[in-house]
Amino acid sequence: MNAALVTAWGAAPHYTVVPAPTARDGEVLVDVLAVGLHPRTRSGAAGAHYTSTGRLPLIPGVDGVGRRPDGRLVYFAADDDVDGTMADRAAIDPRRAIELPEGVDVARIAAAMNPAMSSWVALRARVRFEAGKRVLVLGATGNAGSMAVQIAKLLGAGTVVAAGRDRARLNAITGADARVPLTDDAEATASALSAMAADVDIVLDYLWGVPTQRAIVALLTARSDRSRPLDWVQIGSVAGPTLELPSAALRSANLRLLGSGQGAVSPRGYLAELPALVERIDAGEVSVSPRAAALADVERVWGEPEVPGERIVLTP
Ligand SMILES: NC(=O)c1ccc[n+]([C@@H]2O[C@H](COP(=O)([O-])OP(=O)(O)OC[C@H]3O[C@@H](n4cnc5c(N)ncnc54)[C@H](OP(=O)(O)O)[C@@H]3O)[C@@H](O)[C@H]2O)c1
Numbered sequence: 001m002n003a004a005l006v007t008a009w010g011a012a013p014h015y016t017v018v019p020a021p022t023a024r025d026g027e028v029l030v031d032v033l034a035v036g037l038h039p040r041t042r043s044g045a046a047g048a049h050y051t052s053t054g055r056l057p058l059i060p061g062v063d064g065v066g067r068r069p070d071g072r073l074v075y076f077a078a079d080d081d082v083d084g085t086m087a088d089r090a091a092i093d094p095r096r097a098i099e100l101p102e103g104v105d106v107a108r109i110a111a112a113m114n115p116a117m118s119s120w121v122a123l124r125a126r127v128r129f130e131a132g133k134r135v136l137v138l139g140a141t142g143n144a145g146s147m148a149v150q151i152a153k154l155l156g157a158g159t160v161v162a163a164g165r166d167r168a169r170l171n172a173i174t175g176a177d178a179r180v181p182l183t184d185d186a187e188a189t190a191s192a193l194s195a196m197a198a199d200v201d202i203v204l205d206y207l208w209g210v211p212t213q214r215a216i217v218a219l220l221t222a223r224s225d226r227s228r229p230l231d232w233v234q235i236g237s238v239a240g241p242t243l244e245l246p247s248a249a250l251r252s253a254n255l256r257l258l259g260s261g262q263g264a265v266s267p268r269g270y271l272a273e274l275p276a277l278v279e280r281i282d283a284g285e286v287s288v289s290p291r292a293a294a295l296a297d298v299e300r301v302w303g304e305p306e307v308p309g310e311r312i313v314l315t316p
Helices: 039-045 107-126 143-154 169-170 184-196 211-220 248-250 267-282 295-303
Strands: 001-004 014-017 026-038 062-066 073-077 087-094 096-097 134-139 159-164 176-179 202-205 230-233 257-259 287-294 310-315
Touching: 001 257, 001 295, 014 295, 026 073, 026 107, 026 169, 039 310, 062 087, 062 107, 073 107, 073 211, 073 267, 096 267, 107 202, 107 230, 107 267, 134 143, 134 184, 134 211, 143 202, 143 257, 159 169, 159 184, 169 176, 176 184, 184 211, 202 211, 211 230, 230 310, 248 257, 287 295, 295 310
Parallel strands: 134 159, 134 202, 159 176, 202 230, 230 257, 287 310
Antiparallel strands: 001 014, 026 062, 026 087, 026 310, 062 073, 073 096
């Protein structure tokens, strides 16, 4: 079969012929219809994701939409393995797949599920989220962050504050009640965050690194009631893998740091949440802009600069 194949860490995959996969115990072979090129896919192909196995060559791709031999259409997530989803066929574990309604837009599903589930699962499975809660999305200008703003609203958030560094993208986000530009001016950013988001209940954090370090201090300092819980959910780390956290932050306020991702939530936990999310995406309640490309062009599109707001979707 044809597949994308990564043969060196960090290099773009080549489109080539590889042996077709065989289904192991309990697995089924699906014809792959659409695969999103997510940041998670890139970090896996660079050997830099926390689930990386360290084995090469590998077929990249963490999820996709496919057709089972019995004709059923499914969204599926790959195992943390060397055989990903950017191929004509993939062997899938049915326990990591959900059936999709016929007629669903497969490119939209392939583009949206990975970024959208980051906030959907965080709010539904990691924190006690009730209608009316106030949410800050830190790093709201990417695919996952802008969907997080919409999803927090869909799930009943009272107020959603969007914070991000790209002004144009920030202004274009649908559903935000307030917007905070994150700039290199640490003082101005801290005071804008304090003014708009001091009393939020939940932070969905796609940034980490220095911007998060500054934001934690800014928010905790400005809270009107420091004993009121603040659930800070670590989801992405586009601004840096680590930060320095003053110990006082955890004593002087009711800051509860936790993460949401593979591991923090079990495959079963993810799966339970996905059908309801598919309905919302299919109903057009989450904005998504898939950019279609042929799998045969994977090497070229892999190296192209990302277009903000778009998600490349490869079709075998
Ligand atoms: N844990 C989970 O369940 C889960 C699921 C999906 C995604 N994620 C993670 O979430 C993150 C975002 O994913 P995505 O799909 O939204 O990626 P994306 O569409 O590529 O968006 C990333 C955004 O981050 C912004 N950015 C980069 N560096 C920044 C910085 N220093 N300060 C502020 N903004 C910065 C970029 O905006 P500008 O360059 O335009 O400013 C870009 O729009 C990734 O780390 C991904 O791995 C986690």
